Amino acid sequence: GAVVSQHPSRVICKSGTSVKIECRSLDFQATTMFWYRQFPKQSLMLMATSNEGSKATYEQGVEKDKFLINHASLTLSTLTVTSAHPEDSSFYICSARDLSTSGVTTDTQYFGPGTRLTVL
């Protein structure tokens, strides 16, 4: 159980275009999803925390108008990179936090496989 998928796995786009990345929890409900960015040979950096039905909470230094996050349901969150530029090229990873059947949220996160974005 606890599988998280991301789509697409890889995307190449032209500078100035927008790219949408989807994150889905396949077999559980996730009240909270997280979006991370990972540069080559570096650790994951949290970009934002996405709560279902409310606005995302962005980390310091992350432009909310640049990285639009929508969490419309308990199983889907989307990250849209608007007007992408080459410096936005990175590996984007989402994770979802499981809302257990008992209603008690644990802090365990289940990760998607990541999306590699290349902006030309």
Next chain:
Amino acid sequence: AQRVTQPEKLLSVFKGAPVELKCNYSYSGSPELFWYVQYSRQRLQLLLRHISRESIKGFTADLNKGETSFHLKKPFAQEEDSAMYYCVRTGGFKTIFGAGTRLFVKA
């Protein structure tokens, strides 16, 4: 600043040797600590969480609040343990990853 420190970028041990991946954290409240592992060409996955006090794949980790540490240990390393290991702290609505330690277990 809130931090998770993994001092070793790379740890290389021989098969059968004990291994300890160090992790220190800073947090004033009551954090939750995790170890996540990423095997080659696979996604990140949970290995251990401190609240479970469990042993997974022979690994254990004890939260030491006095030393603010959550070191990952295994008495006898196996080749299949070779992977990237991240110490992660959650708390105060934040998730912070350590820089990661690459474990390489040599035959």
